Amino acid sequence: MTWILMLAAVLLPVAAQADVLTGTVTTTVRAGNQPAPVVVYAEPLGGAAPAREGKPVTLSQRNKAFAPRVLGVPVGTVVSFPNDDDIFHNVFSLSPGNAFDLGLYRAGASKSRTFATPGVVRIFCNIHPQMTALVVAAPTPWVVTTGPDGAWRLDLPAGRYRLTAISERAAAVTADVAVSGATSSPPLALDESAFVAVPHTNKFGKPYPAAAYKQP
Numbered sequence: 001m002t003w004i005l006m007l008a009a010v011l012l013p014v015a016a017q018a019d020v021l022t023g024t025v026t027t028t029v030r031a032g033n034q035p036a037p038v039v040v041y042a043e044p045l046g047g048a049a050p051a052r053e054g055k056p057v058t059l060s061q062r063n064k065a066f067a068p069r070v071l072g073v074p075v076g077t078v079v080s081f082p083n084d085d086d087i088f089h090n091v092f093s094l095s096p097g098n099a100f101d102l103g104l105y106r107a108g109a110s111k112s113r114t115f116a117t118p119g120v121v122r123i124f125c126n127i128h129p130q131m132t133a134l135v136v137a138a139p140t141p142w143v144v145t146t147g148p149d150g151a152w153r154l155d156l157p158a159g160r161y162r163l164t165a166i167s168e169r170a171a172a173v174t175a176d177v178a179v180s181g182a183t184s185s186p187p188l189a190l191d192e193s194a195f196v197a198v199p200h201t202n203k204f205g206k207p208y209p210a211a212a213y214k215q216p
């Protein structure tokens, strides 16, 4: 019995020292606004991030909206875009390095896109201008989308990292951190108080026809 207790005494501190990084992004907003979701990712300093393909992820089209609206994924992740409405939708992006067009497709159909290039990808529907989504293809396996309160958690090996926080309404911020055991992130503060919503173009780079804004 004694040796079991001794073994436990040796093993327990190791188990309690799992390397995990937690934090809460704070966002400055204008009065009355809710902060946009934030993507946080950690790139190892002094070495390349290991290539690790992310699990396939779904970003659906439902009630004329993308769900989720904001998604952080490791570069190389396959994202499927099922049309869960009973009308046609389209999915496209004109973001440099990540432009794509899945074409028009019917209710119940699904198409997918591999995000092979790191970057911030703004995604729209060519029929419904109100449909917008943001995919951040991060150059690292350690990426997370914050909850509504800005809280986040990354399970990663001990070491030094550069953290980046990005939202669609604020300039990105970075901070360096040394992770060892349970570690708290240095502050990550975004400022979206200067954000102004501007109409985006359709997939041809032209304004949407006025009728597109009047669809029920």
Ligand SMILES: [Cu+2]
Binding pocket: 064, 088, 089, 090, 125, 126, 127, 128, 131
């Ligand atoms: Cu649509």
